[in-house]
Amino acid sequence: MIFGNRKTLISAAAVATAIAAWTIVGSLGLTTSLFLPPPQEILTTTRELLRDGYRQVPLWGHILVSLARALVAFAAAALTGVPIGLLMGMFPAFHAVLDPFVQFLRPLPKLALIPLVIVWFGIGELSKFLLIYLATFLTVVVSAAAAVLSVKEGRIRAALALGVSPYKLFRYVIFPSVMPDLFTGVRVAIGIGWTTLIAAEMIAANSGLGWMVINASSYLRTDIVMLGILLLGATGYALDLLLVTVQRLAVPWMGKD
Amino acid sequence: MANLGPPPKIELRHVSKSFQDLKRGRETVAVEKFSLAVQDGEFLCLLGPSGCGKSTILNLVAGFEHPTKGEVLLDGEPILRPGPDRGVVFQEPMLFPWLTVLDNITFGPRMNGGRPEAYLSAAARYITLMGLSGFERHRPYELSGGMKQRVAIARAWITDPKVLLLDEPFGALDAQTRLMMQELLVRVWEQARTTVVFVTHDVEEAIFLADRVCLMTARPGQLKEDLRIPFDRPRNYEDLVPDKRYVELKRQVFHSIREETIKFMSQDAGAGPA
Amino acid sequence: MARTRRGLLLAGVTGALLAMVGPIGAAWAQDVPKVVRFGWFNGPRPWIIGKAEGLFDKRLGTKVEWIAFPSGATALTTLAAKEVDIVRLGSSPTVAGIVRKLPIEMIAISGVIATSERLIGKKGINTVKELEGKRLAYPPGSTAHYALMAALKVNNVDVGKTKLLGLTPADMVAAWKRGDIDAGYVWGPFSHQMESDNGRELLATKDLWKSSYFVWNNYVVRKEFSQQYPALIVKFLQTFEETANRYKQNPDEAARLIAAHLDQKFEFARDTLAGLEYLPLKEQLTPKWLGNSQTKETATIAKSMADAANFLAELGDIRKQDIPSSFAPSINTTYMEKAVGGK
Numbered sequence: 001m002i003f004g005n006r007k008t009l010i011s012a013a014a015v016a017t018a019i020a021a022w023t024i025v026g027s028l029g030l031t032t033s034l035f036l037p038p039p040q041e042i043l044t045t046t047r048e049l050l051r052d053g054y055r056q057v058p059l060w061g062h063i064l065v066s067l068a069r070a071l072v073a074f075a076a077a078a079l080t081g082v083p084i085g086l087l088m089g090m091f092p093a094f095h096a097v098l099d100p101f102v103q104f105l106r107p108l109p110k111l112a113l114i115p116l117v118i119v120w121f122g123i124g125e126l127s128k129f130l131l132i133y134l135a136t137f138l139t140v141v142v143s144a145a146a147a148v149l150s151v152k153e154g155r156i157r158a159a160l161a162l163g164v165s166p167y168k169l170f171r172y173v174i175f176p177s178v179m180p181d182l183f184t185g186v187r188v189a190i191g192i193g194w195t196t197l198i199a200a201e202m203i204a205a206n207s208g209l210g211w212m213v214i215n216a217s218s219y220l221r222t223d224i225v226m227l228g229i230l231l232l233g234a235t236g237y238a239l240d241l242l243l244v245t246v247q248r249l250a251v252p253w254m255g256k257d
Numbered sequence: 258m259a260n261l262g263p264p265p266k267i268e269l270r271h272v273s274k275s276f277q278d279l280k281r282g283r284e285t286v287a288v289e290k291f292s293l294a295v296q297d298g299e300f301l302c303l304l305g306p307s308g309c310g311k312s313t314i315l316n317l318v319a320g321f322e323h324p325t326k327g328e329v330l331l332d333g334e335p336i337l338r339p340g341p342d343r344g345v346v347f348q349e350p351m352l353f354p355w356l357t358v359l360d361n362i363t364f365g366p367r368m369n370g371g372r373p374e375a376y377l378s379a380a381a382r383y384i385t386l387m388g389l390s391g392f393e394r395h396r397p398y399e400l401s402g403g404m405k406q407r408v409a410i411a412r413a414w415i416t417d418p419k420v421l422l423l424d425e426p427f428g429a430l431d432a433q434t435r436l437m438m439q440e441l442l443v444r445v446w447e448q449a450r451t452t453v454v455f456v457t458h459d460v461e462e463a464i465f466l467a468d469r470v471c472l473m474t475a476r477p478g479q480l481k482e483d484l485r486i487p488f489d490r491p492r493n494y495e496d497l498v499p500d501k502r503y504v505e506l507k508r509q510v511f512h513s514i515r516e517e518t519i520k521f522m523s524q525d526a527g528a529g530p531a
Numbered sequence: 532m533a534r535t536r537r538g539l540l541l542a543g544v545t546g547a548l549l550a551m552v553g554p555i556g557a558a559w560a561q562d563v564p565k566v567v568r569f570g571w572f573n574g575p576r577p578w579i580i581g582k583a584e585g586l587f588d589k590r591l592g593t594k595v596e597w598i599a600f601p602s603g604a605t606a607l608t609t610l611a612a613k614e615v616d617i618v619r620l621g622s623s624p625t626v627a628g629i630v631r632k633l634p635i636e637m638i639a640i641s642g643v644i645a646t647s648e649r650l651i652g653k654k655g656i657n658t659v660k661e662l663e664g665k666r667l668a669y670p671p672g673s674t675a676h677y678a679l680m681a682a683l684k685v686n687n688v689d690v691g692k693t694k695l696l697g698l699t700p701a702d703m704v705a706a707w708k709r710g711d712i713d714a715g716y717v718w719g720p721f722s723h724q725m726e727s728d729n730g731r732e733l734l735a736t737k738d739l740w741k742s743s744y745f746v747w748n749n750y751v752v753r754k755e756f757s758q759q760y761p762a763l764i765v766k767f768l769q770t771f772e773e774t775a776n777r778y779k780q781n782p783d784e785a786a787r788l789i790a791a792h793l794d795q796k797f798e799f800a801r802d803t804l805a806g807l808e809y810l811p812l813k814e815q816l817t818p819k820w821l822g823n824s825q826t827k828e829t830a831t832i833a834k835s836m837a838d839a840a841n842f843l844a845e846l847g848d849i850r851k852q853d854i855p856s857s858f859a860p861s862i863n864t865t866y867m868e869k870a871v872g873g874k
Contacts, residue, residue, distance in 0.1 A: 034611055034631055048850075055847045118705045123696060123712075157321055158351040158409075162365035162416060163341030172368065176355045204668070204696040204706070215697070218604035218624075218672035219848040220611065220631035253354035256398035 037223040042230070045223040054224065055215065057207040063231060066197055066209040070239075073129050074190050077136035081189070082182060085144020089178075090170065095145060106138040110199045123204035131200040136193035143185025147178035180254040183247040187240060194236045209235070264333035265294035266452045267318055267420060272327035273477075274313050287313040289477035290327070295420075300446060300453045302467035304460065304510070306518040310478030311456045315424050318454060319345050331419065341365055344413030344451075346423045350405035352397040358408050359384070359393040365416040376415065383411035386445050403434040410442065414449065423455045427462070436494065439465055447490055460510050464503065465492060472513055475521035482513055563763060564756075566594045570606050570618030573599060574718070575789045575800040576642060576748070577778040577809060578619070578771050583792040590770040591763055602699075603627075604672060610635055616756045617767060621674040622747050626839040629861045630849045634754045636863040639768055640815055640832070643747045645737040647806025648675045649722045650682055651730040652714040659686040659733050662693060665713035668706060671697035672848070674746040677839055678736045679716035680846075681744040719803045720796075735806075745835045748807070761866065768812060768870040775809040812867050821864055828859040836862075 019039060025031060026038020033041050049059040057065075088095040110131050121127045151174055159173040201210030209232050216224035247254065271290050278285040287310040295301050303311040316322045317329045320339040329336045331343070339345075352361050359380060360367075366376035384390055387407040397405055406426055413421060427435040439462060446453060457463050463470045464486055472482040487502060497503045569587070571579075581587045587595045598615050600606040603624030609615045611633055619641050620628075628635055656662065659682055669676040676697075683690055698706060700721040706712045707725045714733065715725060726732060736746055750771070757764050778785040782804065790800035816823045822830030836858040844851040855861070 032632065034633060052847070115701065115705060118702050119709065122709050123698065123702070123706045152351070154347050154349055154351045155353070157319070157339065158345065158347065158412075159353075159364075159368075160321070160339040161319055161341070161343060161345040162368060162412070163339075164368045168368050172364075173353065176353065179355070203702070204698050206695070206697070215671060215848070217608070218602070219627040219843065220607055220633065221849070251355070253396060253398055256354065 034220060034222055037226060041223050042227055045227055049224070049227070054212055055206070062207050062209050062212050063235060065207045066201070066232075067235065069125070069128055069200065069208065070132055070190075070194055070197055073132035074136055074186075074193055076129075077133050077140050077189065077193065078186050081137045081140030082144050082186075085141040085185075086148055086175075086178070088141065088145040089148020090174075098141075102138055102141055105134070106142060110135050110196045111202075114199065114203060118203060127203050128200040128205065131203075132193050132196045135196040136189045139189035139192050140185055143188065144178070144182055147181030147185065148174060150181065151177045180247075180251045183243070183251060183254070187243050187247070190239060190243065191236065194232075194239065197232070263297075264330070266297045266299070266332065267293075267295040267454065268328075268330040268333070269293045269314065269317070270328045270330070272314075272317065272324045272329060274310070274317065274322065274325050286477040288317075289479060291479060292327075293471060293480060295452060295454060297452055298450045300466060300468045301455065302463035302470045303454060303456045303473060304463045304470050304514065305458065305473030305478065306475055306514060306521045307458055308521060309473045309475055309517065311458075311473055312424055313478070315345075315422050315454060315456050318420070319343055319422050341369060341416040342419045344416060344418035344421045346406070346409050346413050346421070346426045348425045348428045350397070350402075350409040352405055352408055352412075354397050357394050357396060358389060358400070361397065361408050362411045362415055364412060369416075379415050379417075380411075383415055386448075387411050387441070401434075402430055403438055406430065406438065407441070410445075414445070414451070418451065420452045420454065423453065425457055426455075428457070428459075435459075435462070440493065442466065443490070443492065458514075460507060460514060464506055464510065465494065465497065470510065472510065473517070475517045481517065482510075484510070562760070563591065563593045564616075564760060566596050567591060567617065567763065568596045568598055568615045570598050570600055570609065570615040570620075572601075572619070573793065575786070575793060575795065575803045576619065576807075577774045577785065577789075577804070578641065579789045579792060580774045580777055580785055581770055583788055586774065587767070587770055590766050590773075593763075602670075602672075607631075607633065610751070610753060613753065613755070615753075617750060617752050617764075619748055620751050622745075622749060622836070623672060623674050623677045623839055623843070625749055625751055626836050626858075627672065627843060627849060628751070629836070629855070629858060630840055630843070630853050632853075635751045636754050636757060636861055638750050638752055638757070638764060638863055638866050639771070639812065640810055640820060641748045641750055641771065642807035642809050643745065644674060644678075645806055645808050646735040647803050648678060648716065648718045648736045648746070649732050650679065650714060650716045650734040651722050651725040652733045654729045654731060656713065656731075656733065659683070660688060662714055662733075663688050664692050666694045666696060666711070668696045668698045668703045668712045668715040668717075670700055670703070670717060674736075674748075675716040675718060677842060678739060678744070678746050680842060681739050681742070682716070682734050685739060685742045685744070719806065720799045723799070723802070743831075743835075744838070745831065746839075747832075757863070757866070761869075764866045765869045768866055772812055772870070775811075778804065779809065812871050816864060816867055816871065821862055821867070823864050823868055827862050827864055828857060833858045833862060 022036070023039050025036065026040065037045075046059075053059060054062060084098070088098055113131065113134070117127045117130055121130060155173065155177060156169065159169055164173065197208070198210035198213065201208040202214060205211035209228050213225050213228035213232070216228065270292055272288060272292070273286065273290055274288045275284050275286045291314065303314060305311045313322065317324055318331075318336065320336045320343065353364065356364065362380045362383060363376045366379075384393060387410065389404065389407060389411070392400065392404065397408065400408070410426070427438050430438060443466060455466055467486050470484045470486060471480060472484065473479065474481045484506070486506070488497065488500070571582075582597055598609070600609065603621050606615070606618050606620055607624055607628045610618060610628065625637060650659065652662065656665070662683070667679065669679045680690070683693070696706070696712060698715075700717050703712065703715045703717055704721050704724050707715060707730070708728060717725070752764060783801065786801035786804050787797055789804070790797045793800070810820060815821050818826045818830040820830065821827055821832045827833055837854070840849065840854045840858070843849045844854060
């Protein structure tokens with residue numbers, strides 16, 4: 001943390017250098033806009049899309065649509081995944097029942113599920129929601145279960161020796177103990193969920209950042225593809241920063257005990 | 258057996274405890290046919306080389322583990338599970354990092370429906386005794402190692418347990434802090450006079466703290482020597498160090514424990530790396 | 532110091548560029564490359580006879596490597612990466628590629644889409660006009676996408692009132708079976724699957740010809756490749772014509788051969804093959820289609836390509852100002868002229 005400022009400075013310099021190199025390569029005409037549109041062209045594209053939108057939808061509309069899809073799925077995944085994961089961590093039998101399904105589904109590329117999701121749930125928002133939800137949910141479940149198992153035995157013993165009942169042990173000792181890991185788990189899960197956005201928006205979408213990237217690529221619009229990638233990355237990064245801030249406020253003891 | 262007077266506070270009768278050692282793929286006998294009685298108000302130190310099973314005995318009394326054979330009794334009743342009548346302090350403070358010092362200390366009474374006026378005044382007393390005044394609102398991660406351990410001791414003591422069990426509580430502290438903590442512990446104990454079982458491998462610590470030092474053999478742990486410590490209380494190191502009896506007692510215990518350590522090390526070498 | 536550094540940078544950049552063109556440089560002196568890479572899609576087409584029998588390898592005198600693409604978009608990116616030389620491509624992706632200045636040229640039509648792509652509607656919908664207010668599916672960026680929009684326009688359907696859904700053909704069938712869509716414009720076997728599941732044909736691409744909307748498959752070549760091996764391209768076109776003639780002489784036998792090679796059903800191969808019109812190269816050289824070097828500027832195909840480009844620009848998929856004033860420079864009929872003359 002002492003080097004926090006210096007680290008930020010180095011990071012900023014690295015990003016600036018990358019953009020500068022990109023600009024130089026672009027302005028020397030070393031590549032065509034088909035392969036690597038220079039930043040100037042991305043800026044032009046951004047202006048055009050801000051003015052006219054992309055495919056009848058304003059640019060912020062694409063961002064909002066994707067964010068809405070993702071945030072609804074994230075919230076649902078956290079609300080259902082945390083309790084299920086905690087229960088799995090608390091009760092080995094419950095863990096044994098669910099674990100094979102979770103471990104089977106989790107590493108599965110979510111693209112592979114698209115045909116099934118369409119057959120079962122159609123091509124509406126439900127299917128898009130489910131793909132993002134599933135990816136996020138499974139990661140949350142696994143990390144919540146692991147968090148319970150990693151609570152220090154000594155801390156539980158200390159509480160038991162103070163005479164807490166099983167319910168109070170969970171409510172007042174295990175739950176607060178797993179909070180830091182839960183936050184980390186949800187952060188990782190949201191990162192994974194955000195990457196599933198592209199897969200989700202391959203299902204009959206007319207808007208959204210993921211859809212924008214896929215559609216633009218069909219027409220070799222590398223500039224829009226890159227703009228979409230930049231927006232996807234920036235939005236994902238912003239989401240993570242937001243969570244880190246919440247985490248710092250909610251579990252200030254994280255990493256300090 | 259005829260019952261003459263009250264039973265000892267803690268009694269272990271022919272206790273054996275073995276564990277499945279997954280690494281070595283065989284059963285390890287930690288303690289074998291161990292018997293010990295601790296009287297009410299006694300400060301007893303269990304001293305032994307590492308791996309002799311002294312922590313196992315503490316865990317049996319705390320109720321975290323159950324004997325494979327034999328009985329563990331508290332006031333003549335078998336111990337079935339952990340409970341607030343036996344306060345425990347571990348080598349690591351094991352505080353709740355999301356709670357303040359005050360909330361950590363009052364955790365036990367709060368969980369057991371204690372009255373706030375009662376536990377808050379008790380907490381105030383322990384905070385003063387333990388030298389934690391001014392740190393009530395601090396979080397554990399803002400404290401030094403010694404202070405954290407003082408909070409842990411206060412947390413265990415505030416429930417007014419019949420027995421206080423301490424498992425190498427100062428083992429992770431630096432030498433100076435350890436001495437300070439020992440003196441502080443004795444000072445508070447002289448007021449409370451709780452029955453204490455204190456596990457340590459530090460000979461000087463045991464002699465300084467205890468009324469009685471029980472020396473254990475290498476694994477499987479058995480009682481090797483049972484020594485009364487003759488020094489008057491209140492004690493302090495400055496008086497003890499030049500005392501001839503202290504020097505002699507220390508020499509004798511060192512000799513005994515050295516024998517057991519050598520035995521333990523050769524035993525361990527024979528069994529391969531742990 | 533500054534000079535040296537700039538020199539180093541230049542050297543580095545030149546090195547990188549050389550590395551990119553290296554493989555082509557190595558083949559410079561030869562008349563025939565070590566290998567020609569054809570891009571194809573899984574659909575049954577007459578040239579598959581050539582694939583099955585190794586005819587192209589024989590006629591071109593070199594090894595042919597067949598690269599299957601899942602979509603026109605992947606074919607375009609692979610062309611951009613110089614990983615494929617000759618591709619059979621739909622007219623829509625071809626137009627998109629030319630607009631984006633992909634260094635390719637169109638050398639011939641491989642087949643004009645007639646009945647192989649059709650608009651299938653749910654039972655109860657009888658005309659295209661009735662699609663107003665309905666949910667319509669299309670494979671994005673495909674020839675069927677273009678044909679759907681043309682069909683809606685020709686029939687005065689208010690597009691704003693319809694709900695358009697971009698779906699891959701397989702997903703379209705799944706959505707159809709669940710009742711999530713009311714109509715879809717797609718090729719076989721997907722159109723057949725929808726038709727046999729309570730669907731009916733509302734229109735086939737051929738019906739749009741009278742309104743001068745044409746969609747077709749064509750062969751495109753990387754310019755770099757065709758300029759280096761012009762004779763090979765001529766031979767390629769002659770071989771293609773040979774396979775098309777084989778098909779025309781005995782469609783069933785050709786369909787059987789192709790179906791067996793592609794592991795597809797005979798009926799499906801037969802119907803799909805019959806759904807396109809294979810124009811003799813001679814006919815393609817008339818102004819009714821590509822025209823020749825003198826007439827291509829005003830011939831039908833250059834105009835149709837401009838129409839398709841404007842359509843894509845209207846959708847917002849390409850920039851209006853990126854559309855070239857004429858598509859004729861990207862159409863190279865000289866290979867066809869030689870292929871016809873040389874025989």
